[in-house]
Every structure is written in C-alpha cells, then in structure tokens.
Amino acid sequence: MSDNVKSNNAQFPQARLLSNRATWASGQPIDELMAMALAKPNIISLAAGFVDNETLPVEMTRNAVTDMLAESPAPLQYGTNHGDPELREMLLSNSVAQDNAAAQTQQACQTQLEQVLITPGSNQLLYMVADTLLDPGDIVICAAPSYFVFMGAVKNVGGRTLGIAIDQQGMLPDAIEEALQRLEDQGELQRVKAIYTIPYYDNPTGTSLSSERRQQILEIARKWSKYHKIYIISDEAYRLLRYQGDDIPSMHHWDPQLEHSIITSTFSKSYSPGIRVGWGYIPNELVEPLINHKSNLDFGSPFFTQRIMANVLKRGDWDRHVTRLREIYTTKQQAMLQALDKYLGSIENCHWYQPKGGLCMWLTLPDNIDTGPASTLLPTTIDAGLLYVPGQYCFPVEGQKVNRSTIRLTFGVQSASSIDQGIAILAESIAQIQS
Amino acid sequence: MSDNVKSNNAQFPQARLLSNRATWASGQPIDELMAMALAKPNIISLAAGFVDNETLPVEMTRNAVTDMLAESPAPLQYGTNHGDPELREMLLSNSVAQDNAAAQTQQACQTQLEQVLITPGSNQLLYMVADTLLDPGDIVICAAPSYFVFMGAVKNVGGRTLGIAIDQQGMLPDAIEEALQRLEDQGELQRVKAIYTIPYYDNPTGTSLSSERRQQILEIARKWSKYHKIYIISDEAYRLLRYQGDDIPSMHHWDPQLEHSIITSTFSKSYSPGIRVGWGYIPNELVEPLINHKSNLDFGSPFFTQRIMANVLKRGDWDRHVTRLREIYTTKQQAMLQALDKYLGSIENCHWYQPKGGLCMWLTLPDNIDTGPASTLLPTTIDAGLLYVPGQYCFPVEGQKVNRSTIRLTFGVQSASSIDQGIAILAESIAQIQS
Numbered sequence: 001m002s003d004n005v006k007s008n009n010a011q012f013p014q015a016r017l018l019s020n021r022a023t024w025a026s027g028q029p030i031d032e033l034m035a036m037a038l039a040k041p042n043i044i045s046l047a048a049g050f051v052d053n054e055t056l057p058v059e060m061t062r063n064a065v066t067d068m069l070a071e072s073p074a075p076l077q078y079g080t081n082h083g084d085p086e087l088r089e090m091l092l093s094n095s096v097a098q099d100n101a102a103a104q105t106q107q108a109c110q111t112q113l114e115q116v117l118i119t120p121g122s123n124q125l126l127y128m129v130a131d132t133l134l135d136p137g138d139i140v141i142c143a144a145p146s147y148f149v150f151m152g153a154v155k156n157v158g159g160r161t162l163g164i165a166i167d168q169q170g171m172l173p174d175a176i177e178e179a180l181q182r183l184e185d186q187g188e189l190q191r192v193k194a195i196y197t198i199p200y201y202d203n204p205t206g207t208s209l210s211s212e213r214r215q216q217i218l219e220i221a222r223k224w225s226k227y228h229k230i231y232i233i234s235d236e237a238y239r240l241l242r243y244q245g246d247d248i249p250s251m252h253h254w255d256p257q258l259e260h261s262i263i264t265s266t267f268s269k270s271y272s273p274g275i276r277v278g279w280g281y282i283p284n285e286l287v288e289p290l291i292n293h294k295s296n297l298d299f300g301s302p303f304f305t306q307r308i309m310a311n312v313l314k315r316g317d318w319d320r321h322v323t324r325l326r327e328i329y330t331t332k333q334q335a336m337l338q339a340l341d342k343y344l345g346s347i348e349n350c351h352w353y354q355p356k357g358g359l360c361m362w363l364t365l366p367d368n369i370d371t372g373p374a375s376t377l378l379p380t381t382i383d384a385g386l387l388y389v390p391g392q393y394c395f396p397v398e399g400q401k402v403n404r405s406t407i408r409l410t411f412g413v414q415s416a417s418s419i420d421q422g423i424a425i426l427a428e429s430i431a432q433i434q435s
Numbered sequence: 436m437s438d439n440v441k442s443n444n445a446q447f448p449q450a451r452l453l454s455n456r457a458t459w460a461s462g463q464p465i466d467e468l469m470a471m472a473l474a475k476p477n478i479i480s481l482a483a484g485f486v487d488n489e490t491l492p493v494e495m496t497r498n499a500v501t502d503m504l505a506e507s508p509a510p511l512q513y514g515t516n517h518g519d520p521e522l523r524e525m526l527l528s529n530s531v532a533q534d535n536a537a538a539q540t541q542q543a544c545q546t547q548l549e550q551v552l553i554t555p556g557s558n559q560l561l562y563m564v565a566d567t568l569l570d571p572g573d574i575v576i577c578a579a580p581s582y583f584v585f586m587g588a589v590k591n592v593g594g595r596t597l598g599i600a601i602d603q604q605g606m607l608p609d610a611i612e613e614a615l616q617r618l619e620d621q622g623e624l625q626r627v628k629a630i631y632t633i634p635y636y637d638n639p640t641g642t643s644l645s646s647e648r649r650q651q652i653l654e655i656a657r658k659w660s661k662y663h664k665i666y667i668i669s670d671e672a673y674r675l676l677r678y679q680g681d682d683i684p685s686m687h688h689w690d691p692q693l694e695h696s697i698i699t700s701t702f703s704k705s706y707s708p709g710i711r712v713g714w715g716y717i718p719n720e721l722v723e724p725l726i727n728h729k730s731n732l733d734f735g736s737p738f739f740t741q742r743i744m745a746n747v748l749k750r751g752d753w754d755r756h757v758t759r760l761r762e763i764y765t766t767k768q769q770a771m772l773q774a775l776d777k778y779l780g781s782i783e784n785c786h787w788y789q790p791k792g793g794l795c796m797w798l799t800l801p802d803n804i805d806t807g808p809a810s811t812l813l814p815t816t817i818d819a820g821l822l823y824v825p826g827q828y829c830f831p832v833e834g835q836k837v838n839r840s841t842i843r844l845t846f847g848v849q850s851a852s853s854i855d856q857g858i859a860i861l862a863e864s865i866a867q868i869q870s
Contacts, residue, residue, distance in 0.1 A: 017663050021592075061504065081462075096773045131454065133453065149731070156732075272511040274739040276737035300712065302709075305739060307709075359796065
C-alpha cells in the first residue's frame with residue numbers, strides 16, 4: 001500500500017477507501033527489479049522473460065497487416081467476447097494435430113469451438129480462471145517454485161497457493177497426493193479448487209512433466225474431486241519453444257473432453273508479446289461463467305491483433321517463425337549451460353536442471369548463500385553488471401518451504417557472449433561474498 | 436447460470452464449483468439481442484453501439500503501422516502495466532489543451548504522467564475501478580438510465596447501482612443530494628463509493644451535463660465525503676463526437692489535481708473499437724492499487740496497438756479522422772431526428788431528447804407500451820425488420836423506477852435512408868400493437 005493511500009485513509013478514519021480485494025492485490029515483485037535494471041542501462045539482464053528483440057517478426061507482421069486491411073475494414077470494428085471464430089478454429093485444429101503427432105494417434109477433436117476463448121495474453125485468462133473458481137481462502141496447488149504472475153493473480157482474488165516439491169521432471173505426484181491427504185485430514189480439501197502446472201519447460205525451473213506424470217496428475221485430480229471438481233490449469237505458454245527431445249502430448253490429449261483440464265496458451269513467446277493474443281481450451285461448464293466475466297471485465301479482447309494473428313497463421317508464418325526461434329534459442333540455451341558448467345561447475349552444492357526448451361533456468365546455490373533483495377549477493381551482482389530474479393519470488397505462500405538460495409535465469413534476450421559474461425559475473429560475485 | 440453448471444453442481448452436492456463472484460456475474464443483456472440480429476442478417480439494427488464501418492480508418496492505420504515498424508521492432512515486445520509513456524503524455528497534454536480551450540483559460544496541467552493509465556478499451560478501466568473501490572454491497576450512484584456495461588461490471592464485483600432521475604441536461608443534482616440524505620438517514624452513506632456519469636452525449640440518453648451541473652456534482656461529492664472519499668467516475672468516451680454547440684470543460688478542469696475525479700476515455704468511438712485502446716486520469720492514491728491490479732489482471736495492455744495510436748497522433752491523423760466522423764455522424768443524427776419527427780411526432784406522450792453529439796438517442800413511448808423482450812412490440816419490430824435496445828436494460832437496480840416504455844436507439848452504423856426506414860418500421864409496429 002502506498003503512503004498516499006495511508007494518508008487518505010487517515011483523513012477518513014471511519015471507513016476504508018479501497019475494497020478488501022484491492023488490499024490483497026500486490027504488484028509483481030519483478031516490477032521492482034525492472035526499475036533497478038532501467039536505472040543501469042548497460043546491465044546484463046538475465047531476469048526478464050522478454051523475448052529476443054532481434055527475433056521480433058517485423059516483416060511477417062507488416063505483411064499480415066497489409067493483407068488483412070486490403071481485404072476488409074472489419075479488424076478495426078468491435079469483436080466478440082469469445083474472440084475471432086476463424087482464429088479459434090485454426091488454433092484448436094492446430095493443437096489437436098500437434099497432440100496426435102506427439103501421441104502417434106489419430107484421435108478426433110472432442111472439444112467444441114465454443115470452448116476456445118481468446119484473451120489479451122494468457123495472463124488474463126489465468127486471472128479470470130482464478131476469479132471464477134476461487135473464493136477468499138480457496139487453494140490452488142502449485143509447483144514450488146512456480147510462475148509468480150499467476151500466483152499474484154491468486155493472491156489478488158484472496159486465494160492461497162500451496163507449493164509442492166519438484167524434481168527434474170516437475171511436480172512430484174506423490175507429494176501432491178500427500179498434500180491432498182493432509183488437507184482432507186484438516187477438513188480443508190473442499191478449499192482445493194485447482195492444480196496449476198506449466199508442463200512444458202516450466203517458468204521458472206525449465207522442467208517438463210513426463211507423459212506418465214501428466215496422466216498421474218490427471219488421475220489425482222479425478223480421484224480427489226470428492227466435494228467438487230478439482231481442475232488442472234495447464235499453462236502451455238512455452239510448448240513450441242522445444243530445443244531437444246520429442247514433443248509430449250498436452251493434458252488435452254488424455255482429457256479430450258476437458259472434464260478437468262483448463263489449457264492456456266499464448267503467442268507471446270512463440271510470436272510476439274506486444275501483439276498480446278492468448279487463448280484457452282475450457283471445460284464446458286466454465287464457458288458461460290468465463291464469457292460473462294469477460295463481458296464485464298473488458299467487453300472483448302482487441303479484435304485487430306486477433307485478426308493479425310489469424311493472417312499470420314494463414315500465411316504459414318507462425319510455423320516459419322517458430323522454426324527460426326528454435327534455432328536462435330537453442331544457441332542461447334547452450335551458451336548458458338556451457339557458462340554454468342564453466343564458471344559454477346566447481347562450486348559444491350550448486351546445481352541446475354537441464355531444460356529441453358523454454359526460456360528459463362533454475363539455479364540452486366549452496367545453502368549459506370541468500371539470493372534475495374535483502375542479501376549481499378543481489379546488490380553485488382547488480383553493481384558488477386548482472387541482474388537475476390531471486391528464486392524466493394517464485395515460491396507459493398504455503399506448503400513446501402521457500403529456498404532462499406535459488407535464482408531464476410532467463411536466456412531469451414541476451415546474446416551468447418553476454419550470457420557467458422553474465423554467468424561469469426555471477427560466479428565472481430558468489431566468490432566475493434564467500435571470501 | 437447454464438444447465439451445464441447446474442448439472443455439475445448436482446454431481447457434487449457438498450460444495451459449489453464456482454466462486455461467489457462468478458455467480459454474481461451475468462452477461463450483457465445486449466449479447467442476446469446481437470444473437471437475434473445475427474439470425475436475421477437483413478435487419479436494420481439501431482441497437483448496437485458499433486461505429487460506422489465506412490468510416491473505419493484503414494488507410495491511416497496502415498500508414499501508422501508502416502511508420503512504426505520501419506522505426507523499431509519495439510512495438511512487438513512487452514510494454515508496461517502503466518502503458519506507453521509517449522502516448523500517455525500526448526493524451527494528457529491534448530486533453531488539458533482541450534479543457535483550456537473549452538474554458539477559455541490557460542490553466543497549467545496539474546496531473547502527473549503517472550496518473551495516466553492505459554487499458555484495452557475504457558471498459559477495462561471502469562471494471563478495475565469498480566473492483567478497486569467496491570466491496571460487496573457498496574453503492575455507485577448512476578443516472579437512471581445509464582450505461583449497461585458499466586452496471587454489469589458493478590454487479591460482477593457484488594456492488595449495487597442506485598439510479599437518479601434525469602432531465603435533458605442529465606442527472607439532477609438535487610436528486611443526488613436527496614438520495615445521499617436518504618442513504619445517510621438509513622445508515623448506508625458509508626456504502627456510497629462513487630457517482631458514475633457520462634457527461635458528454637450520454638449512452639443511452641444522449642444528454643450532456645451542463646457546466647453548472649458538473650460543478651454542482653463535484654461539490655456534492657466533496658460535501659458528502661464524510662466517511663471516505665466519494666469519487667466521480669466521469670466516462671468521457673463520446674466527448675469528441677460533438678455535432679452542435681460548444682465543447683464543455685471536463686470534470687478534470689474543476690478538479691485539476693484529481694482529488695475526486697476518475698476520468699476515463701477511449702479511441703473506440705473516435706478512431707477504432709478494434710484497436711481497443713482506452714485510458715484514464717486517476718487520483719494519486721488510486722494509481723498504485725490500480726497498477727497492482729493491472730499487473731495481476733493481464734500484466735499490461737497490448738503494446739502494439741498503443742504504439743499504433745501514438746503514431747496516429749504524431750501524424751495528426753486523429754484530429755483529421757474526428758473531423759470526418761463529425762460530418763458523417765451529423766448527417767445520420769439529423770436523419771434520425773427528422774425521422775422521429777416525421778413518424779412519431781404525432782403520437783401523444785412520445786418524446787425524445789435532442790442530443791448534440793454521441794451515437795445514442797433515448798425515446799420514451801406512451802406508458803401503456805412495454806418495449807421489453809417479453810413484450811409484443813419487440814418481436815413485432817424484429818419481424819418487420821428493426822432491432823432496438825429495450826430501455827429497461829439501461830436502468831440501475833435500485834433507486835429511480837424502471838421505465839419499461841423506453842428505447843435506446845443508435846445511429847452510428849446505418850445509413851440515413853436505413854435510419855428513416857427503421858424509424859418508419861418502429862412507428863408502424865407501435866400502430867399495429869395499439870390497434
């Protein structure tokens with residue numbers, strides 16, 4: 001809460017100015033870091049989840065805009081709350097084909113077009129899902145660590161996040177079951193509304209749920225839906241940024257009618273975050289509540305950018321762009337892995353996962369090193385020219401204990417040589433505070 | 436609530452599936468009408484708040500996109516929660532200049548750039564303001580009738596709308612005072628968080644608040660801020676669509692530091708609803724809560740469309756477009772006024788306001804004619820080829836009684852001859868059900 005708000009309340013002691021909900025909302029911790037970075041323009045930021053500026057599809061976007069405006073002025077008119085039907089249809093058939101290829105089957109699409117919803121970025125859909133499912137005090141089970149923007153949305157609506165231990169394959173199904181059993185014993189199982197996961201190249205850890213774990217987690221959601229459905233919110237923002245290994249079918253494949261699964265995705269990572277078009281595949285019974293909410297929240301997403309993406313897809317440019325992104329990011333990811341080996345490989349109790357895609361890596365330092373904003377490491381690295389995200393920002397409020405010796409690194413923005421230089425700075429800063 | 440939700444709840448009788456808030460949300464009544472209209476493609480719709488397709492700025496938008504993409508790929512990258520600083524600065528200095536011209540003064544701008552916030556359409560900002568100010572049961576005072584999308588947002592967050600009588604100059608200040616006195620007597624004044632007004636060419640009535648009334652309403656908000664601030668939410672979406680008379684200063688002019696006034700506006704009516712860029716001028720103490728909410732709600736508005744509008748403004752194209760819109764809509768508004776005189780002028784107890792701008796007109800029919808969805812008039816006119824918005828959709832839940840003999844007409848989309856034809860159908864349908 002700002003000082004301004006406090007002083008205004010002081011003027012009016014008999015009642016509060018803001019809603020309860022507004023007092024639950026807090027900004028994203030990363031906003032503060034961004035401000036620090038802006039104050040030092042030459043800093044090497046391995047913090048932001050931005051995409052590589054060099055890869056932004058200027059030419060493809062210009063072509064799509066030219067095509068669509070030559071055809072009709074309609075993209076400049078209002079759209080609908082659901083979003084552009086043509087884009088929704090292309091997205092759905094695309095992703096069913098992708099799942100069939102990954103599973104080597106020919107399962108027919110069992111999801112209706114009505115179950116596809118477009119939002120300006122998938123963040124809005126995640127927020128709307130939280131708002132539609134959670135009353136204050138309700139629980140979402142998340143990996144510990146997990147994506148802080150989603151956890152902020154849960155907090156904003158008064159919900160609780162409960163963290164589950166992970167390994168290199170993501171959330172541990174046994175740990176989810178144990179947590180549910182404990183909540184049942186405490187009479188709190190009715191509070192659990194959803195399990196949130198980023199099954200492909202997780203933000204922040206880079207880990208992916210194996211095929212087997214996906215099915216296990218789906219089974220757990222079914223089994224523990226004793227008082228009401230427990231949904232799985234499957235955030236698939238990074239799926240297309242795959243650099244090694246085979247594609248894995250989405251939760252959608254094992255739950256083709258979307259009885260338990262809410263799938264969200266976005267063009268922000270695989271095309272452009274500035275265009276900001278996201279989408280989701282939604283269980284039938286949530287379509288009407290979400291569309292009602294959407295009609296009050298903003299009366300429909302920008303139609304112009306939806307039509308740009310429809311034209312990008314029709315021109316085949318999305319696939320071409322993703323192919324290019326994979327090449328570029330593979331190089332950057334390799335640079336980061338090599339730099340970590342080179343500069344941090346000899347530090348005892350320092351380890352990281354080897355992600356096969358995405359934009360994030362998760363680093364665990366020795367227990368005695370705190371990486372947070374009140375530590376000595378963060379200001380030391382900032383002074384030396386590197387910005388990272390303290391891992392503690394990524395932990396749910398309840399459940400699995402916060403590990404304060406962790407760091408989220410992203411390799412999307414910097415060049416291979418800056419990545420190398422950044423990790424060198426990190427290693428030097430660690431050596432400096434340990435000496 | 437859909438049948439699907441009911442049946443799912445029936446499966447899980449011990450607890451509910453959705454949040455309380457999701458059960459408060461309902462879709463916009465106009466969605467149903469749009470579906471009716473789509474089923475009859477040749478219907479003359481005087482219902483939708485769409486803008487004229489012929490006026491959509493295809494060429495200007497293409498030029499802006501070409502310019503901006505030639506300069507930098509940045510519009511394809513993430514923006515910030517606040518929105519593009521260059522666009523915010525242009526908007527603020529523009530509107531201060533406009534107020535100074537209207538008031539014939541040279542008041543310096545007292546609003547900080549930080550107080551300007553961009554959202555995808557002003558609807559999102561209206562929703563966020565409702566969510567930030569209102570706890571369930573809190574009250575927003577509105578004109579009766581008022582804008583149904585905003586009233587839907589208030590309902591979505593559990594708030595109450597209380598309607599105030601109007602005349603041809605909008606809300607009656609005395610009626611606001613009486614309502615506040617009554618609420619104070621009932622011990623409910625603490626529930627009142629805001630007064631919502633569309634001071635320029637109101638949706639749905641077309642009326643405008645006079646200079647004097649604006650100042651009176653501001654004075655009322657100040658005077659009755661006994662327990663906490665009572666804000667004025669001034670929705671200025673239609674300001675630039677002025678066809679007759681002089682411009683009137685905004686509430687911002689009499690409250691230059693925005694102590695009580697939240698001003699919202701949008702390019703949807705004055706440029707393009709598909710681009711969907713809106714903005715607001717926000718009291719200092721609400722900046723942080725709103726930005727926090729925004730960072731959870733969607734993590735920032737699409738940057739691409741904000742940069743399009745910045746380029747449109749820099750090219751001077753917004754002014755040029757508004758000049759053209761004024762000419763086109765003046766003709767349409769005249770056509771509607773003439774048709775109303777011609778076809779409905781002789782019906783006793785049938786009257787309408789003469790708006791000087793905007794896109795809406797408000798028609799009151801004789802008391803014995805119900806215009807609603809369960810009436811005989813609406814299906815009669817739809818069969819005959821005309822769609823209108825039943826006025827009853829536009830009334831707040833509490834306060835001033837609903838007038839079921841009213842109609843909202845819009846003249847943005849149809850040609851002058853279709854407007855004439857539409858009003859002729861309305862007159863015939865009235866004659867038919869009265870005989």
